[in-house]
Amino acid sequence: MMPMSEQIRRMRQQFPAFEVVFNGGWHVVWEGPLRPLARTYWVRVNAVEPRQIDNLRVLGTCGAHVTLVAPELELTSDFAPGESTPHLYWNQNTPTKSRLCLFDPATEEWTRDMALADTIIPWTIDWLASYEGWRATGIWTGGGRHPVVAR
Amino acid sequence: MKHLQSLSPPLAEPLDALLADIAIRVQLSESNYNKAVARFHAIQEYIQREDSPLHDLVTLVHAQGSMAIGATISSKLENDEFDIDLIATLDLPPDTPPHRMLDLLEEAIAGEPGSRYYGKTTRCTRCIQVQYADGMHLDVTPMVRIETMPEKCGYIYHAPKSHATDDDTKIVANPWGFAQHFIEHTPKDVLFEAAFMARAREFEAAHLLVEAQAEVEQVPEQEPMHAKSMAVIALQLLKRYRNVRYDKRDVRCPPSVMMAKVVADNAGHTGTLSEELLLQANQLRGVLQEAQDRGHTVIVANPTCAPDVFTDRWPGTLTAQQVFIGDLDEFIEKLQQLRGDVDLVQMQATLATMFGERATIEAVKQFNERTGQQIVYGQSRHTPGSGRIVLPTAAEVAALGVAAVPGVVRATPKHTHFGDEPCA
Numbered sequence: 322m323m324p325m326s327e328q329i330r331r332m333r334q335q336f337p338a339f340e341v342v343f344n345g346g347w348h349v350v351w352e353g354p355l356r357p358l359a360r361t362y363w364v365r366v367n368a369v370e371p372r373q374i375d376n377l378r379v380l381g382t383c384g385a386h387v388t389l390v391a392p393e394l395e396l397t398s399d400f401a402p403g404e405s406t407p408h409l410y411w412n413q414n415t416p417t418k419s420r421l422c423l424f425d426p427a428t429e430e431w432t433r434d435m436a437l438a439d440t441i442i443p444w445t446i447d448w449l450a451s452y453e454g455w456r457a458t459g460i461w462t463g464g465g466r467h468p469v470v471a472r
Numbered sequence: 473m474k475h476l477q478s479l480s481p482p483l484a485e486p487l488d489a490l491l492a493d494i495a496i497r498v499q500l501s502e503s504n505y506n507k508a509v510a511r512f513h514a515i516q517e518y519i520q521r522e523d524s525p526l527h528d529l530v531t532l533v534h535a536q537g538s539m540a541i542g543a544t545i546s547s548k549l550e551n552d553e554f555d556i557d558l559i560a561t562l563d564l565p566p567d568t569p570p571h572r573m574l575d576l577l578e579e580a581i582a583g584e585p586g587s588r589y590y591g592k593t594t595r596c597t598r599c600i601q602v603q604y605a606d607g608m609h610l611d612v613t614p615m616v617r618i619e620t621m622p623e624k625c626g627y628i629y630h631a632p633k634s635h636a637t638d639d640d641t642k643i644v645a646n647p648w649g650f651a652q653h654f655i656e657h658t659p660k661d662v663l664f665e666a667a668f669m670a671r672a673r674e675f676e677a678a679h680l681l682v683e684a685q686a687e688v689e690q691v692p693e694q695e696p697m698h699a700k701s702m703a704v705i706a707l708q709l710l711k712r713y714r715n716v717r718y719d720k721r722d723v724r725c726p727p728s729v730m731m732a733k734v735v736a737d738n739a740g741h742t743g744t745l746s747e748e749l750l751l752q753a754n755q756l757r758g759v760l761q762e763a764q765d766r767g768h769t770v771i772v773a774n775p776t777c778a779p780d781v782f783t784d785r786w787p788g789t790l791t792a793q794q795v796f797i798g799d800l801d802e803f804i805e806k807l808q809q810l811r812g813d814v815d816l817v818q819m820q821a822t823l824a825t826m827f828g829e830r831a832t833i834e835a836v837k838q839f840n841e842r843t844g845q846q847i848v849y850g851q852s853r854h855t856p857g858s859g860r861i862v863l864p865t866a867a868e869v870a871a872l873g874v875a876a877v878p879g880v881v882r883a884t885p886k887h888t889h890f891g892d893e894p895c896a
Contacts (some may be wrong), residue, residue: 322607335856355859358486360815399817406597408889425888443854443884447847450861451889454840458833462844463887 322433325349328368335438339366347372352390355442358449363390366444368437384433386420387411387445393417400459406452407461421448425466481865482664482702483671486839487810488745489863490746490819494704494827495836496672498712500544500554503676505607508556511610513604516587519560519580526580532561534624536613536647538728541654542700543707548826549719553607557599559615559647561626566616570629570640574600577614588859597632615645624648625777628864644786649776650729657736658703664745665699667865668707672698675838699775703739706749707732710756712827717799726796730772730782750807757800760793769793816840850886 325347332339332351338355347370354361368385388394394417396406409419423444425431431440451463483489500508516533519526537557538544547553577600582593594601601615615626625646631641683896706863711728718725738755742748763770769787774780787793806822814822824832842864846852853862864879 336859337857356813357859357861358816358853359813359819361813402541420891421563423887425890426888428888430887438856440883440885440887442859443852443882444852444887446859446861447852447884447887448889449849450843453816453842457820458837458840460837460844461842462840462848463889464844464848466889 323436325368325370331438332442336442339442350462355446355449357446358361358453360392360453361381362392362449365390366437366441366445370433384432385437385441387423387441387448388418390421391455394419395456397451398459400457401455406461407455407467407472408451408463421445422465423448440457474647475572476522480742482637482667483745483800484865485744485746486816487819489671490832490835491709491745491749491824492668492671492705492824493675493838494712494831495708496668497831497834498545499708499829500539500546501552501553501676501679502672502696502697504554504736508544508608508610509608509610511602511604512556513560515558515581515589515610515612516560517568517846518583519577522626522704524580524583526546526560526562529563530560531563531617531627532559532624533612534648535649538711538732539730540647540651541658541704542697543704543710543711543717543728543732544707545607547715548607550830551607551715553609553729555609555611557647558610558612559628560612561615563623564616566618566627566642568616568629569636570631570642571634571636573614573616573629575634577612580853581612595634597787598628598630618644622646622649622776624831625780627761642776644777644779646774646777646780647729648737650733650774650780653774653776658701658739659699660699668700668705669698695708702745702748703735703752705745706752707735708751709749710735712831713803714799715794716828717788717796721795723764723792724786724788725749725787728783730786731756733775734784744895746807746811750804750811753804753807757804759799760797760800763788764793764797847884847887852884853881854884855881 329341329344329349336353339351341349342352343454349368351366352363352472355360365388366385367387392416394406396416398404398406408422410422423441447463451461454463455461483492499676510532512535516530516741520530521527535557536559539556544556547555560686562573564573564576574595580595581600581602583590589602592603594603596611599611602612603611604610612772613628615628617624617626621644626643627642630639630641630643631637641895649892658723663776671724710731714731734756738752742751760770765791769790770793770842772782772785774782787796787861805824806826810819810822816839820832820836843861846864855862
């Protein structure tokens with residue numbers, strides 16, 4: 322597992338505009354700008370190390386997740402009537418704070434050994450480019466898969 | 473992780489890529505260009521046939537206007553209709569009455585009932601227009617050489633009616649000289665040319681099925697028609713914008729040749745397509761505003777033939793001039809917005825108002841497909857720091873050693889977007 326201090330170092334090196342806005346040791350939050358195409362997005366990156374507190378093992382969801390800070394996540398496209406933005410971990414309470422689906426956990430595309438700066442952030446760039454394309458055309462061209470959800 | 477250090481390729485900015493893709497969609501395709509050249513040769517041969525009134529009197533036929541400088545665009549917004557301009561230099565006395573000059577050319581082209589172009593021609597005030605079923609028009613303008621003036625300079629003839637009127641006149645012109653001037657003053661950049669040509673060919677390859685069914689005619693060996701300078705693409709886009717603005721106006725529109733002259737005067741000073749377009753729009757606006765401020769209509773003449781005035785039929789009035797200045801103000805404002813912090817949705821909406829919906833929506837769709845394919849095939853790359861995705865670079869440009877944007881570029885590891893089914 323890559324230590325959080327190393328994650329912070331690599332983030333600072335590759336994405337210096339990202340700031341650590343919370344550092345709880347085992348839980349770190351960054352915020353910063355990405356401009357995949359021609360619009361700047363501010364994103365929040367949460368990274369959580371698994372912790373053992375007494376008898377409880379505390380796990381962060383997927384270890385790392387990203388939400389959009391500004392501009393607010395748009396949930397629809399004029400070009401895809403009736404559809405919602407694809408590839409989100411849907412937040413029922415606050416949909417605009419839904420987490421971006423960046424990698425497939427089933428195939429271990431991301432593990433805690435990997436640097437966020439080399440994986441999660443570049444994948445966020447890809448996600449945002451796909452999202453802009455979807456909003457402009459109604460077609461998500463960036464690929465991906467959806468889990469089979471029992472309803 | 474692979475690091476690539478490189479120079480900036482052309483069309484690396486989303487806006488530049490979209491502008492190029494819009495230009496590709498409104499310009500004459502390679503197959504239509506070949507068709508136009510074949511038709512030009514066919515007409516040239518036909519008007520010299522033995523029973524033609526111009527038999528042995530045609531000394532030269534050459535392209536003029538946008539065809540001669542590689543800037544032809546569709547004359548309609550939603551259909552691919554192209555007007556190709558030709559000059560037929562005739563060995564006739566320069567004082568031949570203008571209406572008679574057009575009579576002779578009309579007879580030579582239209583021929584007898586049942587002949588090749590019969591029923592497919594229209595007599596215009598200065599040319600004979602041949603219409604083809606696919607929407608292409610060939611405008612053939614008769615010219616008589618003025619031996620005392622520079623190469624290929626001559627008279628063209630203006631006759632609004634098929635009989636003599638007081639409006640009949642002959643005008644000194646040198647379209648060939650201007651085309652050479654334009655080409656010399658809009659030098660090509662190897663990298664831009666390669667990038668644009670690759671995109672144009674990719675687009676046309678995708679339309680191969682349509683082209684295969686089209687009329688196939690052999691043409692002589694020629695320069696690749698998509699080998700264009702950034703200034704030519706800027707001119708095409710400015711002309712397209714003019715066509716959009718004047719589509720519903722029942723007035724004469726600003727002449728392409730005037731716009732071409734201004735573009736040639738200011739070409740070669742910018743690094744990107746959007747910069748070039750902005751500069752050219754500002755320069756054009758400046759030329760018109762200067763005349764407006766002095767209280768007269770603009771006069772733009774052929775630099776290779778002073779009596780050849782490109783603005784002889786437009787603007788005509790200060791009001792007409794002001795209308796186009798207003799159009800250019802709006803164009804400049806929109807282009808400046810597009811060069812700022814805008815997303816693809818806003819870019820598409822704005823570009824559609826400037827260049828038409830069909831071309832813009834198609835260009836954005838292809839842009840989205842290209843970007844997505846990179847991600848799906850694990851070929852995505854990004855620039856640390858800015859968080860830019862590196863747009864796909866055509867193989868032809870990569871082969872010239874320019875693979876990405878300035879600074880360090882990193883390959884993005886392949887990944888799969890995952891997630892819940894979105895809740896409706």
